[in-house]
Amino acid sequence: MANEQTETFLITGGGGYFGFRLACSLHEQGLNVVLFDVRPPAHQLPDGMAFCQGDICDYGQVEQAVHGMDCVFHSASYGMSGREQLNRRLIEEVNVGGTEHVLRACVEHSVPRLVYTSTFNVVFGGQVIEEGDESLSYLPLHLHPDHYSRTKSIAEMEVLKANGAKLKNGTGVLRTCALRPAGIYGPGEQRHLPRIMGYIESGIFKFVYGDPRSLVEFVHVDNLVLAHDLAARALTRGQQYRAAGQPYFISDGRPVNNFEFFRPLVEGLGYTFPRVRLPITLIYFFAFLTEMAHHLIGRVYNFQPLLTRTEVYKTGVTHYFSMKKAQAHLGYEPREYNLDEVVSWFRSRGHGKKQGAPPSRRLLLKTMIVAAFIAAVLSCLPVVGQ
Structure with missing residues (x-):
């Protein structure tokens, strides 16, 4: 990235599994990293990494965190799985309201780059999709069967719409892109794997369901980290801003039941x-x-x-996507992982x-x-x- 040694990156949702993993990767590259979340990470912060405790639903706190940043990774969200999916009010406040706060603060404080962590769900609502790509239309909002997917779709549209917005200092514009990851896995993942482990250990996992030929996708946390790093680079002048205003599907590239x-x-x-x-x-x-x-x-x-x-x-239900666009624009080539770790x-x-x-x-x-x-x-x- 241009001027890497002097740049500072903010990660909303930085206290979570993916956010902290991304922060550590950037930190290892010698970059300045600030984590923003309602709760601190479960692990001790490396020397030189900062944590800013705050609520994305509070614009004043978001504004304070965004000030002075060169790039924002907006990965904070709520309502992805389990009983969280049923809390419609908080889902709306975090996913839509929080994203509006981040976009507004980026413009007000002249942050030139924003990478948004979206989801496959913006185009998927239970229909079969095989080798889908970014030309697919958004699923109509009224067809989303859950509030998380609906609000993430709204938020992504707002993020991409904000691409090209004039920064307040008048020296440039905000450039944005969105990454649509598959289900995240990796050692220490705290959202899905512990719940699955609980079902296995309690004896509940006694059956499977659906067509054995159905295929879905996953993404290892380090592949997702790689994609975010590449996306931030592709929003710079040195790479002709080629990711600006674009969405990208991100996975391990291996559809599996x-x-x-x-x-x-x-x-x-x-x-x-x-x-x-x-x-x-x-x-x-x-x-x-x-x-x-x-x-x-x-x-x-x-x-x-x-x-x-x-x-x-x-x-x-089968749904998997092509990554040709991410490969062509970002140079994304996922590494191969398994569940051994x-x-x-x-x-x-x-x-x-x-x-x-x-x-x-x-x-x-x-x-x-x-x-x-x-x-x-x-x-x-x-x-x-x-």
């Missing part, structure tokens, strides 16, 4: 991979019932849904097969199976009046 992807984790920790396969319609209906139950009692008991409807189609990470923390499952967990499993059976029966009953 969702459950087969996790087989090495299950078996690597000594568990038996499920042989039972259920229809995706049954699981989707079960997820719908779970969401309805959460809507009714969530304020009293904010339980973690086993699955949401969005998670069902994201894991069971993830298995080692969990084993080093005492995870692995133990004798028997706790009675409470067995009861939960039985309850889930009974509920799924009831859902299947109900779904087959005729509708009154037809």
Whole structure:
């Protein structure tokens, strides 16, 4: 990057798994890095890296953090999975309102570059997509089955629309781009893998669902870090601003069945991979019932849904994308990773097969199976009046 030794980078959501990993990579290159988040990282900051505690929903705090930056990586978001997906108010405030705050602050404080961490979901809503590319239209907002995807779509459109906005000091314009990653994995990932591990260890992971030929994609955290680094470079004059105003799909480039992807984790920790396969319609209906139950009692008991409807189609419906544009514009070439390091990470923390499952967990499993059976029966009953 131009003037690398003097540039300073802000990472919103820097206290999270990906944000901190990105920060460490930039720091190792000798760059100045500031993390902005409501909570500090779980790991100790390297010498020379700064942490600014603040809420992206508070413009004053965002403005203070953005001041003096040469580039902002905007990765803060809320509502990606689990019960977070059901908190519509906070999802809107963080994903839409927070992005508006970041864009406004960049213009006000003359920050010339912004890289936005988006999602596949801006074009995917449960329909089959094979080798899709950036020419695909945004999924119409009213068709998004979850509020996270809808708000991320709105935010990405605003980010790309802001490309070319005149900076307040009158010396240039803001240049933006958006990266659309697949599901992130890697050792120490704290959003999805611990939840999956909980299902495995509790004995709940007794079946898979959907067509065994369905394919999805994942991206190793270090490949995503690489893509962000390259995107920031591609927003500079030295690279003809070629990423300005552009979205890019980012993954490992290896479509795989969702459950087969996790087989090495299950078996690597000594568990038996499920042989039972259920229809995706049954699981989707079960997820719908779970969401309805959460809507009714969530304020009293904010339980973690086993699955949401969005998670069902994201894991069971084919959707994968071409990375030719990222390769051509950014020079992105993903490195090959597997789950060996993830298995080692969990084993080093005492995870692995133990004798028997706790009675409470067995009861939960039985309850889930009974509920799924009831859902299947109900779904087959005729509708009154037809």
